[in-house]
């Protein structure tokens with residue numbers, strides 16, 4: 001099973017790919033996490049990546065393909081979040097997805113989610129100060145590390161990410177929509193309601 005999540009920053013791609021991965025035991029890959037892990041290593045490559053993603057710009061295609069292929073080269077089943085992200089990446093990656101979940105969200109909801117998101121710098125677990133707060137204020141439930149804001153969560157970088165989404169990623173909705181395996185989900189709703197809808201589509205596909 002090959003699953004792709006599409007949607008704006010803050011639409012819930014990471015949230016639902018994590019939930020599905022855990023319940024259906026399918027490995028998930030988030031290109032943003034893969035890039036941020038490289039930055040954490042402090043390598044020259046990490047510094048180069050940081051100069052793009054800190055400002056909300058896309059990382060260069062050669063870097064992204066090299067990193068993604070390292071993880072996906074011999075895996076049959078996966079959930080992808082954040083890749084492919086534009087038509088150029090679709091053409092170079094050449095994968096037929098069984099299903100693409102498009103999480104459609106309104107900007108006002110997205111902005112509220114992004115300003116309240118905190119992540120664990122060690123295990124990448126994501127929190128939201130309003131909807132999914134950590135049990136102990138400021139600390140990760142899993143590993144106890146101090147939670148931080150994401151490097152691209154400044155006002156300017158969020159604006160840039162949303163602009164790039166409109167220009168580069170939105171055309172994929174049309175592209176996959178024409179292929180007939182794209183499912184549009186209203187992502188503005190409560191997490192469990194959205195997740196149950198995604199799950200019911202997936203179960204139907206699995207039992208086909």
Ligand code: AP5
Pocket residue numbers: 007008009010011012013014015016030031032033035052053054056057058059060064081082083084085089113114116117118126127128131132152161187188189190191194
């Ligand atoms: P990436 O890490 O993929 O970020 P993004 O696309 O901007 O999306 P987010 O992670 O911000 O949002 P999400 O949809 O995962 O939402 P989440 O579930 O976390 O990419 C970051 C950067 O890396 C890019 O800008 C680019 O520079 C680079 N990059 C990545 N891939 C690339 C590629 N292929 N090519 C080139 N460059 C690439 O939810 C957000 C918050 O909202 C959380 O706090 C969550 O708890 C909360 N939340 C979610 N859903 C709900 C809900 N229904 N109700 C209440 N709260 C909710």
Ligand code: MG
Pocket residue numbers: 013014015030032081
């Ligand atoms: Mg994410």
